[in-house]
Amino acid sequence: MNNDLVAQLREINQRLGYIPRAEIEKLAREMRVPAAKVLGVATFYSLFSVKPRGKHVVRFCEDAPCHVAGGQAVYDAIRTTLQLEPGQTSADGKWTFEVTSCLGICGVGPVMMVDDEVYGNVTPERVVEILTADR
Numbered sequence: 001m002n003n004d005l006v007a008q009l010r011e012i013n014q015r016l017g018y019i020p021r022a023e024i025e026k027l028a029r030e031m032r033v034p035a036a037k038v039l040g041v042a043t044f045y046s047l048f049s050v051k052p053r054g055k056h057v058v059r060f061c062e063d064a065p066c067h068v069a070g071g072q073a074v075y076d077a078i079r080t081t082l083q084l085e086p087g088q089t090s091a092d093g094k095w096t097f098e099v100t101s102c103l104g105i106c107g108v109g110p111v112m113m114v115d116d117e118v119y120g121n122v123t124p125e126r127v128v129e130i131l132t133a134d135r
């Protein structure tokens, strides 16, 4: 049942960019489980959000292996380029910046993601290229 629930939450998150409260309650009714359980699963996975996010979500891995590979400079470049702090969404609704724990590809750190796309061996210069590309 949890796999079904995760799949449904993934679909909602992809379709709407986040999982609104009304969708959590609807899903709970359909699956005949408490809304608190659905909310618990929705908030457990960092790739899901229960708050509105920008059109594009930039995630930066802040764990130690990426940090020692030059992550601080990459982190600063993301903040400067987007003019956002982690957890913030741009006023035009285009970008949300989030930090995340290990994405499982520490060998190519520093690592960042834009939506579902993963970038490894990122440099501050590469951040600018990635974030100023047409989307």
Ligand code: FES
Pocket (backbone or CB within 6 Å): 061, 062, 063, 064, 065, 066, 067, 101, 102, 103, 104, 105, 106, 107, 109, 111
């Ligand atoms: S520590 Fe960054 S991907 Fe593992």
